[in-house]
Amino acid sequence: MGSMPLVDIPGSKSVTARALFLAAAADGVTTLVRPLRSDDTEGFAEGLARLGYRVGRTPDTWQVDGRPQGPALPEAEVYCRDGATTARFLPTLAAAGHGSYRFDASEQMRRRPLAPLTRALRDLGVDLRHEAAEGHHPLRIEAAGVEGGEVTLDAGQSSQYLTALLMLGPLTRKGLRIRVTDLVSAPYVEITIAMMRSFGVEVAREGDVLTVPSGGYRATTYAVEPDASTASYFFAAAAVTGREVTVPGLGRGALQGDLGFVDVLRRMGAEVEVGADRTTVRGTGELRGLTVAMRDISDTMPTLAAIAPFADGPVRIEDVANTRVKECDRLDACAENLRRLGIGVATGDDWIEIRPGTPAPAEIRTYGDHRIVMSFAVAGLRTPGISFDDPGCVKKTFPGFHEAFGELAAGWGIPFAGA
Template sequence: MTLVEIPGSKSVTARGLFLAAAAHGTTTLGRPLHSDDTEGFAEGLVKLGYRVDRQPGAWTIEGRPSGPGVAEADVFCRDGATTARFLPALAAAGTGTFHFDASGQMRRRPLGPLTDALQELGVDLTFHGEPGHHPLTVRANGVKGGELTLDAGLSSQFLTALLLLGPLTAEGLRITVTDLVSVPYVEITLEMMRRFGVDVRREGKTFVVPPTPYQACEYPVEPDASTASYFLAAAAVTGRTVTIPGLGSDALQGDVRFADVLREMGAHVELTPDSVTVAGPSDGLRGITVNMRDISDTVPTLAAIAPFASGPVRIEDVYNTRIKECDRLDACEENLRAMGIEVATGRDWIEIQPGPPTGALVKCRRDHRIAMAFSVTGLLVDGVTLDDPECVKKTFPGFHQALAELRANWGV
């Protein structure tokens, strides 16, 4: 058995930063993720006038329930979707003029359902390019609150941003959702809001958020389940065993369910409250048809090991992966075809036939998940190289070193 320490969750770190900034008192986030995305979020808070002390192993944030501590700011959100979607909502609850922009990659990703909702709530918001995209300016004067209808079928982050905003409004929010993807990420948001003193009530498809003030707390950040998927997949496909401590059945993150997908394919999985262990089967993985709507960040991980299964692997109901850092279904198809694997895709599905991959240059498309997923393929295939290995810094700067250590430990 090999133990692999996974860095903190990006999703939990980002939500923790928002909640800490909005809370009464001083919050300490234990073991937060240090990556380009989370550093960008923290720097965005600093630009908005929040005090953030980043020390190794712990970040301390002084809350400002009244909103940003400056009257004007320019915030660059880098590639971070949580930064680009959460911080304009946080700024809207304060007073001042706040300009937001992002990388070219993030400019292409949609904001429309969220910005439409903010405008419906009376937020003065101006786009400086394509409507529903960065760059934009928020002229904030607080948010009264009220009722909304929201389509979160492209990203659960639209709903999360509004849920997080709700307690900062004068009257609270009632958000009725017509469609919702990646439900487990919303569950993370609701549980973390409870830890910061706010209970959201659910009435069918409606989320009722009270205008209850957030209260600071000590919050430990659990390991990142999406990142863990690469190491679990590596064990499953090589016939080895790996254990991830700190991530188990008690985890907030839905992507821990990727272990269940590997179990369906024949891997042995042991889940305790605070650890997950995967052992690859001696006779290889089986093909599978699986709906991954709720764990779509792990789609590239499964696609990258699919050729080694004994039968076809079909992944369904994952249209939202087409509007992530890149079109991930298309990227998986392109890279698998370059390795000589037969692949078919549709609007929201991909089907991968079994076969021996050959070495190829992986086109990462500046997407950390494509780079990390196909690095796992490279454990069993000579000649797999990445055109942009450094893009992993978005969520796991030490990924290549960690995978190299695993390879050396296993002798593969």
């Protein structure tokens, strides 16, 4: 089997985006260690710079000069590219300042919903106008600080709405009490709360009410952990090929709920060891079918869908309606691509069921979605001849993905065409 590959996974996208917001809001200079450098996070850092925050970048660290009083410029135009965190967090950050700020985004991001967040900001007295479709980018904010108080939020489409409001809380004059009526991807909110604690703020929680004190954030040095969603492709690769892989930097203390994907692999027959600061997955040659609810780890749904045909029985993934409003409708995209590979698939509003089979080579339709490419690359380890209509869209979260994956396959002696 050769030596056990250690895979160096780039930093977490969700942690890097939150860290940039918190660093910009904090009093003092924050150093982010090993942040993710990708299209999304570069877009976020560039957005901060457009608002007048100073962001200094070296290869391994980013330094941010915090401004508790808000953006340095009285007016700015910010282009959020394809990044949902950028498109949702930066307007919220700007609202706490004073000035006139306009935000726009790519066509793909313009289609993604914002309404629950912008409704909550308006309820808090923020002067916010959608310039085209209501509840979507582009939008303009005439910022005059945020008083705070009580607000009700529906986070059933995206936990990012709640994360944005939680992070805004300490920048308001009297703090926030947020009543949440529905919540998807709850572990991402736990990431936010843990990170706010690192920047000196304690969020209190009673049932569906979260209370955030005013008083601002303290700057700090913050190490960004590897991206657990990205790690899922490497863990899945080990499970599906009967090999072994270890990811350092992700272990028992990991913030990201998506590390829970390894529990799914364990249920399918893989051996999993979660250490203090590393996780190892060992394929056993056995991959069992199962039924699993993935609402809380829905970014890894395509990873499971792509290896499902290799299981010995049907794989049914439930409670993943929110995957329909990501970069693309991921549920339909997975179903369509599995059918292209000759695999039997059934879908409903919030579920997909995949029957065992032997995939035949085909071109994967990516819809410009990084996770569709990375997921089906895993299937490519067992099905030579899988190709992609847009392999380069991985730059959103992992510009070096194809090289890293090719290296892993080569180390295992598996012929892998990659992109």
